[in-house]
Amino acid sequence: xxxxxxxxxxxxxxxxxxxxxxxxxxxxxxxxxxxxxxxxxxxxxxxxxxxxxxxxxxxxxxxxxxxxxxxxxxxxxxxxxxxxxxxxxxxxxxxxxxxxxxxxxxxxxxxxxxxxxxxxxxxxxxxxxxxxxxxxxxxxxxxxxxxxxxxxxxxxxxxxxxxxxxxxxxxxxxxxxxxxxxxxxxxxxxxxxxxxxxxxxxxxxxxxxxxxxxxxxxxxxxxxxxxxxxxxx
Numbered sequence: 071x072x073x074x075x076x077x078x079x080x081x082x083x084x085x086x087x088x089x090x091x092x093x094x095x096x097x098x099x100x101x102x103x104x105x106x107x108x109x110x111x112x113x114x115x116x117x118x119x120x121x122x123x124x125x126x127x128x129x130x131x132x133x134x135x136x137x138x139x140x141x142x143x144x145x146x147x148x149x150x151x152x153x154x155x156x157x158x159x160x161x162x163x164x165x166x167x168x169x170x171x172x173x174x175x176x177x178x179x180x181x182x183x184x185x186x187x188x189x190x191x192x193x194x195x196x197x198x199x200x201x202x203x204x205x206x207x208x209x210x211x212x213x214x215x216x217x218x219x220x221x222x223x224x225x226x227x228x229x230x231x232x233x234x235x236x237x238x239x240x241x242x243x244x245x246x247x248x249x250x251x252x253x254x255x256x257x258x259x260x261x262x263x264x265x266x267x268x269x270x271x272x273x274x275x276x277x278x279x280x281x282x283x284x285x286x287x288x289x290x291x292x293x294x295x296x297x298x299x300x301x302x303x
Contacts, residue, residue, distance in 0.1 A: 090119035090178060091144070091171070097184040102158050104192045104219055105273045110155045113183075117144040119175075126172040134159060135185060137169045154185060160275070162191045192219040192276050193269075199282040202257050206285075210253040213281050215239075215267065217246050224270045232263035235283060252283060261285040 093115045102109040117123055125142045137154040144150050154169070164186060171181040193215065200211045217223040222245025230237060237252040250265065267279040 090117065091115055091123060091150075091173065091181045092118050093183065097166075097186050098154065100154070100156055100185060100187045102156070102161075102187065102189045104190055104276070106158050106189075107275075108155060108157050109187070110153065113152045113154065114149060115152060115183075116149045117146055120146045121175065122146065123178075124174040126174060128169055128171050130167070130169045132167045133157075134161070135167045135169065137183065139171070152183070156185070156187050158187075158189055161187060161189050164188050190219075192271065192273065193217055193223070193279055195279065195281050199284060200252055201283070202254055202285045203288045204257055204260065204285060205288075206257045208254045208257050210251050212249050212251045214242075215248040215250060215279070215281070217269075217271075219271070219273075219276075221272065222246060223276075225267055226270055227268040229266045229268075230263060231266065232261055232283075234259075234261055234285075235263070237265060250281060254283075254285060257285050259285065260287065 093113065095113075098111060098113045100109050100111050122143055122145050125139055125144075128137055128139070130136055134157045135154065137152055140151045140153075156167070165188075167185045167187065169183045169185070171183060173179060173181060195213055195215050197213055200213060202208070202211075215225065224241075224245055225239060225248050228237060228239060228250065234256070235252050235254050237250060239248050239250040241247070242249055250267075252265065254261070262284045263282070265281045265283070267281060269277055269279065271277050
């Protein structure tokens, strides 16, 4: 191909009309309160290209997140509005999720809309699971329960799902910190269970918490490779 024709072809390719859907921000932030079961938001975006784009569908990477756009087609330079809803459930901390938008533009067949959900913690249990191995001495182990919400919270009752353990708790900081101590009666059998912790939290989903315990077999150590000896010649 002559150089002049090649240059013209490249220019034509560079000036080819295309759509380009883009958000006004890198990621859409959603901030929930501890008591929220669901949080909703609206967001803006724009077709920054010079071609009308048609929306073919939206698919969320998580069942906890749903989204919709205000219409199916956007002209060049046109602004659109989207709405998103996030089911908070038991999420705590920061969680990144996204929705994939399918379009009729071969150069942008998929457009990813990124979301960041932040849910403040109300209760923290460390460690979440107390563990023993079969044959261990049945020594007491403890976990710390911290209530970090705006209102002080008390533990009013604890029950175990297994009879092979004894437990008690004491208040370290009034309405804020509790130490739960648990001791297995023996470590002869594989056991998995939980402590059901009842609290005075005014938020329904935080009234009951779980701390776990287990007695399991010790993991087998990797077999040592046989020593290699060199024969003398």
